[in-house]
Amino acid sequence: MSYKKILITRHGGSEVLQLSEAELPEPKDDEVRVRILATTVAFTDILIREGLYPGVPQTPFSPGYAIAGVVDKLGLGVSTLELGQRIVALTIVGGYSEFLCLPATELVLIPDAVDAVEAVCLVLQYVSAYQLLHRIAKVKPKERILIHGAAGGVGTALLELGKLANLEMYGTASKPKHELVASLGGVPIDYKQEDFVKQIYNLTGDGVDVVFDAIGGSHLFSSYKALRNKGRLINYGFSSALTTKHNRKVKLAASFLLLSLLQLLPDSHPVVFYSIADSKKRHSDWFREDLTTLLDLLARKQIQPIIAERLPLEKAADAHKLLETSAVSGQLVLMCSN
Known part of the structure; x- marks a missing residue:
């Protein structure tokens, strides 16, 4: 057969x-x-x-x-x-x-x-989201989080589970997806039209406690800047490596290098990479x-x-x-x- x-x-x-x-x-x-x-x-x-x-x-x-x-x-x-x-x-x-x-x-x-x-x-997206929140970031009620790609599979899972955890949530997404992000309890940010770091500070005053970044590359540095005192940056993907048809492995390696450099900065911001596997x-x-x-x-x-x-x-x-x-x-x- x-x-x-x-x-x-x-x-x-x-x-x-x-x-x-x-x-x-x-x-x-x-x-x-x-x-x-x-x-x-x-x-x-x-x-x-x-x-x-x-x-x-x-x-x-x-x-x-x-x-x-x-x-x-x-x-x-x-x-x-x-x-x-x-x-x-x-x-x-x-x-x-x-x-x-x-x-x-x-x-x-x-x-x-x-x-x-x-x-x-x-199995993949929700377990990843649950572990990102509770095993890695170890979030506490009322903390602020920023989710990149908030309308995606892991993004929507983070919003749902973050709402259950009583978190203050912000999420980047394209304009047509803002209604979905808002319906799940997040404050949508149009990453195509707005500087998300400036917008986060406009909305919060001093940044967020955790950023969940699946984009990687130079985007990690911007995510890092959105953190408040003792905030945590968690990277769990490298979609930026696919934005070009050439040198994708080089971009992937550069993303890991930047992640390592951010971990060395002496300002008490934990920087972590997460993989469900x-x-x-x-x-x-x-x-x-x-x-x-x-x-x-x-x-x-x-x-x-x-x-x-x-x-x-x-x-x-x-x-x-x-x-x-x-x-x-x-x-x-x-x-x-x-």
């Missing part, structure tokens, strides 16, 4: 994403074969596609950082799961597929009251605990992921184009099987 998956055939633009067929995989000992229902399309997938993300396989391989699916077959030694149970998992790669085999220990059950497509939206390796208990907390919040309708579009698996290239052009608010989801 064959199944379909999307392959990155070589590193490059969205055209390198190609639909392929392969023989159905068999789970090894202690593994589970998952029939994938949905996978998210994240900016991290674009970095992986472009060859700018470390630690992934050589091409060809399937991208896909997070999945929701159904337990389809159990490998020998698996006793903690049953056929038909719905699960979510952080895969890093492999999610753009109809089936995938994973270690049973990597799977987290979806509560009965939770929609699987909404659940998959929590690194966090999961160092603190595997955090990931399961935080995802379980978020699934419970979703079941109790205290959070509601914003899904911009649900696209069929074969439209993966179109999804990447939408994300690269900032044409969506919230998250994009690929539907992999019925």
Whole structure:
């Protein structure tokens, strides 16, 4: 029996994403074969596609950082799961597929009251947002935060979770997305028409306690200037590296260099880089605990992921184009099987 998956055939633009067929995989000992229902399309997938993300396989391989699916077959030694149970998992790669085999220990059950497509939206963006707020920044009620890309997947998650944490929130976004940012409790700032640093000081008087920056590059220095006394800068992405077609790896390296230089400044502003994959390796208990907390919040309708579009698996290239052009608010989801 064959199944379909999307392959990155070589590193490059969205055209390198190609639909392929392969023989159905068999789970090894202690593994589970998952029939994938949905996978998210994240900016991290674009970095992986472009060859700018470390630690992934050589091409060809399937991208896909997070999945929701159904337990389809159990490998020998698996006793903690049953056929038909719905699960979510952080895969890093492999999610753009109809089936995938994973270690049973990597799977987290979806509560009965939770929609699987909404659940998959929590795995990468919401866990990242939760950990950025509570594990890394360790925010306190009434603190001020600035979120860059506030209408994106992680941005909207930060706003929702920040509101629950009783934070004062500001978010940069293009003008058409200001209504969304405001509806989630943030004060929108038009980064295209305004100097966000000046605007932050106009609005607050002395800056913010935390800046969450997924842009990187020279943008980090501006974010740093928006901090008040003892404020924290947290960098969790490098979208600026994709603003040019050339020297992208050089721009990525320069971004890390600037991050390191900011960490050396003697003015008591902590500067931190966050990666969900690194966090999961160092603190595997955090990931399961935080995802379980978020699934419970979703079941109790205290959070509601914003899904911009649900696209069929074969439209993966179109999804990447939408994300690269900032044409969506919230998250994009690929539907992999019925």
